[in-house]
Amino acid sequence: MSVATINPHEAAHFGALAADWWDPHGSSAMLHRLNPVRLSYIRAQIDAHWHGDARERQPLTxxxxxxxxxxxxxxxxxxxxxGAAVTGVDAAPENIAAARSHAAGxxxxxxxxxxxLAALPPATFDLxxxxxxxxxVADPSAFVAELAARLxxxxLMILSTPNRTALSKLLLVEAAERVGAVPRGTHDWDRFLKPEELTDLLEGAGLEAIDRTGLSPSPAxxxxxxxxxxLNYLIAARWRG
Incomplete structure (x- = not known):
């Protein structure tokens, strides 16, 4: 039997933000600023993993x-x-309703x-x-194992997450929530994973980390x-061996 990974409190918190998720100046403004940087990393890893051409517009066809x-x-x-055939999964039904509406538009x-994730019909994915x-999530080890089961x-698997450091506690939790850069209650610093901890979870699921990079603020x-x-890092992984 699969272990439940959804934290109901977390699902409710993010579900309450669904209405203005696509507003670049709303409660998810930080995600809008992060997204282009994440995408550049994902694209570089896609091209490296499948030996693609960086000029190709649809490398996931x-x-x-x-x-x-x-x-x-x-x-x-x-x-x-x-170019990918994409499946999206989220703990909050409100987010999925907003996602379906926006994609249709x-x-x-x-x-x-x-x-x-375990409730999805049996299928595996290239990315x-x-x-x-x-x-x-409620159980990071079980969650990473579920991700691996779908690979x-x-x-290629790509994850990003905040690091558990004194700086991330100061800037991502205390300062960011105090000034309203992220909604209050978004982050629980004690649940942040250090890179070596996430790497251990990946290895425990039969994967190997092939790349890792920091994600940090830039004045420009x-x-x-x-x-x-x-503060934050991205990690790419594949099946070991």
Missing amino acids: GKRALDVGCGAGLLAEPLARL QGLAISYHAGE VTSMEVVEH APGG RGFKLGGSEA
Whole structure:
């Protein structure tokens, strides 16, 4: 029997933000600023993993992608535009309703599901992504195992999450919530994972980390890849062996 990974409190918190998820100046403004940086990393890893051409507009044509903790589709929609057949899963039904509505308005055919990842019909995916989610689940080990169970042979997994450091506690939790950069109650610092802890979870699920990079603030661009991992990091993984 699969272990439940959804934290009901977390699902309710994010579901309450569904109505203005797509407002770049609303409660999800931070995600809107993060998304282009995440996408640049994902695209680079896609090209490296499948030996693609960076000039190709739809490098995921013919591939299946799964975005777990998809919210209202902020990453799922760009993945669809990159050519993938995309499935999005989120714990909050309100987010899935917003995601379906927005995708329809964009003319994108994305398959969205609310609830546990384990409840999805049996299928595997060439690309599995989960951005800023593992720190919100009830059981990170079981969650990573569920992600791995959905990764096809030869597939690529990309995760991002805050690091558990003194700096992240100061800036991501205390300062960001105090000034309203993120809604209060969004982050529980004690649930943040250090890179070596997430790497251990991936290895425990039979995967190997193949790349990792920091995601940090940039005065010029909002956020940038590379440099310090003290606040946030992205990690790419594949099947071991």
